Amino acid sequence: MAFAITQSCCSDASCVSVCPVNCIHPTPDEPDFGTTEMLYVDPRSCIDCGACADACPVDAIFPVESLTGPLAAYAEINRAHFTGPGTAPAGPGAEPDEERGEEPAAARVASAAERPDPGWSEPHFPASLTARAAGLRVAVVGTGPAASYTAMALLTTSAEVTMLDRLPTPGGLIRYGVAPDHQSTKAIADRFATVLRNPRLDLVLNVEVGTHLSHADLMAHHDAVVYAVGATSDRTLGVPGEDLPGSLAARTFVGWYNAQPEVPADVVDLGPASRGRAVVVGNGNVALDMARVLLGDARRGGDLARTDIADHALAALRGSHVTEVVLVARRGPAEAAYSLSELRPLLLREDLDVVVDAGPEIATAIAEAAPGSHAAALQGVPVGPVDYSVAPASGPGARRRLVLRFGSVVERVEGADRVEQVRLVPTPLPGTDPGSAADAKEPGVAASTVPTGLLLRSVGYRSEPVAGLPFDEVAHTVPHDRGRVVDPVTGAVVPATYVVGWIKRGPRGGIGTNRADAAETVAALVEDANAGRLDHRGPAGGRVGRGSRRSFRRLVRARRPEAIGxxxxxxxxxxxxxxxxxxxxxxxxxxxxxxxxxxxxx
Structure with a gap:
């Protein structure tokens, strides 16, 4: 029997590195790595050795025969990635069963050609420092996944590392972004904890670079600086009423239930002012996270009560009046941004009703969707217009409901002193040619006024400029060449300055995607160190004017007495x-x- 990768896959590809038969894809060398929902095991090649399960940092890999309940579907999900939806793996000489939906061999070959398997790629070895670069010291600004993978890669060399964070706790997205009911995903923090204990690493917390320390301060005590500061702002809807109380960015709501210390405990009101309903704009995984938490079981002994959710959020959810969440998507079900692995558990919950608010056009699109697609996952879910003038169920034992509304945007947010209702209007759906406006289709859903006191905006993140570094105001990233910061005007490399993570590539890719990203940046940094291109090094490799670790600690204490380590x-x-x-x-x-x-x- 084969192994299969399940929902909590972090995509850092540790499993790929140890597989002896190259059966886990996409690999970091393949073009769709970082764009698929997860990694997959090809059951036709798997030899059941279990090396991948041992290497997985989030315990997401299991033998197929042990998958039960919601995880049982992942045997088919892994297989379908390689053979196509609705097919079954065929042995040598087997004829396809077209009534069962199995593709002819020619079709399977064509499908494989779209995702060519390069076979064994060239081996990659960690970059090492030459004698010229001995004693390299690097500052990493941030302690989230990108920063942690960067520090991990640097510490495979002889380098010394200083990690800095403006908060008193490290972890970034893992601590303050991952939903509390995804504890297996948070397990990767245990791997990063070993990095933080390395004697060649100094941890500087509760210190903000740009406020307490400058880039020049870091450069005066380090040979290079790597910025892993993520995407720290939210995109806006740009509609009237968006700033009313009761309208919150996803970052705020997620920080609220994850005990982010900069988010007040009382910023979310789930009482009568919510009118029993929350509207979530966006339908990516963060939007589903928020809906799932709002509709979760917060009772003593319930699922949420066994997590690390913030105490104030748990108390608010226990007394919550919200029994309905409306998830608003601009595009159709086929283009949904959420992962199927995040949607399926909601569809399987016996205590939750899931409905699609749609007209006949979207109903037809769902009914005719190809097996394995996002739209097909909704087959069997009730589809039809929803009357929002009817108040959500209330009282003890009231059933909870998730409404998926596609092909709609927010026209305005209405209310006197806070959010009272949201006006939704239809927007054209992509046709057969997504780039053609003339080919767009009407979604067949009516404009609606939705009574609510809680609007959550999950329409994306963006990075902010870093003091002293060039910044692309369109892409909201720092211009770079393989992680080296580049001046976009002159094309010159900014000496000894690097980026990694979302500030480098934009807000895309999950936790594990940062592993390959960090490897690229660290390889460039080590290459520069070995070539003598870093500041503070003279022609013979000797340091010029760089402060010591001890002098940097003294500087931190002087600038920020509240700093901790x-x-x-x-x-x-x-x-x-x-x-x-x-x-x-x-x-x-x-x-x-x-x-x-x-x-x-x-």
Whole structure:
């Protein structure tokens, strides 16, 4: 029997590296790596050795025969990636069963040609530092996945690393972005924890580069600086009423339930003011995360109560009046941005009704969708117009409902002192030629006024300029060449300055995508160090004017007396885990800066 990769896949490709038969795809060398929802095991090649399961940092890989419940579908999901939806793997000489939907051999070959398998790629070995670059010291700004993979790659050399974060806790997206009911995804933090304990790494927390320290300060004490600062702003809808109280960006709501200390505990109102309904604009995985949390089981002993969700969020959800979430998508079901692996568990929940608010056009598109597609996943879900004038169910035992509305945009947000209702209007759906406006189709859904007191905007993130670095105001990224920061006017490389993660490539790709991204940036940095291209190094390789680790620590203490380091971080981590153990939870997060710093210094 083969192994299969399941929902919590982080796509960092650790499994690819250890597979002895090259049966896991896409690999980092293939063009669709970083664009697929997850990685997949080809059951026709898998030899059932289990090396991939041992290497997986998030425990997402299991033998097919052990998959039960919602995970059972992943045997078919893995197989269909290689043989096509609705087909079955055929042995040598087997004839296709066309009544069952199996493709003829010619069709399977054509499908494979669209995703060519390059076979074994050239082996990659970690870059190493020459004697000329001995003693290299690098500052990494950020402690999220991109920063952590960067530090991990640097520490495979003899380099010393300083990691800096403006918050008192490391982790970035893993701690403050991953939904609390995705604990398996958060397991990758354990791998990064070993990086933070490395004696060649200094951890500097509660310090903001650009406020307490400048780029010049970092360069005065390091040979190079890598910025892994992510995408720190939200895109807006650009409609009237968007700024009313009760209208929140996804970053705020996600930070609220993940105990991000800069998000107030009372920023979300799930009481009577919500009118029993939340409207989520967007239909990517973050939008589904928010809907799932709002409609989750927060009761004592319930699923959410066993996670590391913020205590204030758990209390609010236990008293929540919200029983209905409307997910608004600009495009149709075939173009949905969410992963099927995130949608399927919602469709399987017995305590949740899922409906599609749509006219006959979208109903037909769902009914005629090809097996395995996003639209086909909704076959069997009730489709029809929803009357939003009818209040959502309320009271003890009220059933909860998720409404998927496609082909719509927000025209305006209405209310006197806060959000009271949202006006949705139809927008054309892509036709057979997505680039042609003339080929677009009407979605067949009527304009609607949706009573609600809670609007959550999940329409994307964007990066902000980094002080002292060039910035592309259109792409919202720092111009670079394989991670080296480049001046877009002159084309010259900015000395000893690098980027990684979303500030480098834009807000796309999951946690594991950063592994290959970091490898590229670190390879460029090591190449520059070995060639003597980094500042602070004279022609013979000797350092020129670079401050020591000790002098940098003194500078940090002088500029930011409230700065904390590894010892204090471990005190916070230990305190949260101890509180969690007492409640049967992974941890109980400290949700304010005051509590975090007080625990750090105990």
């Amino acid at each position: 590894r010892r204090e971080h471990l005190a916070i981590d230990r305190g949260e885990r101890e509180r969690g153990e007492a409640q049967g939870r992974p941890r109980v997060k400290l949700a304010t800066l005051e509590d975090l710093l007080a625990t750090a210094r105990r």
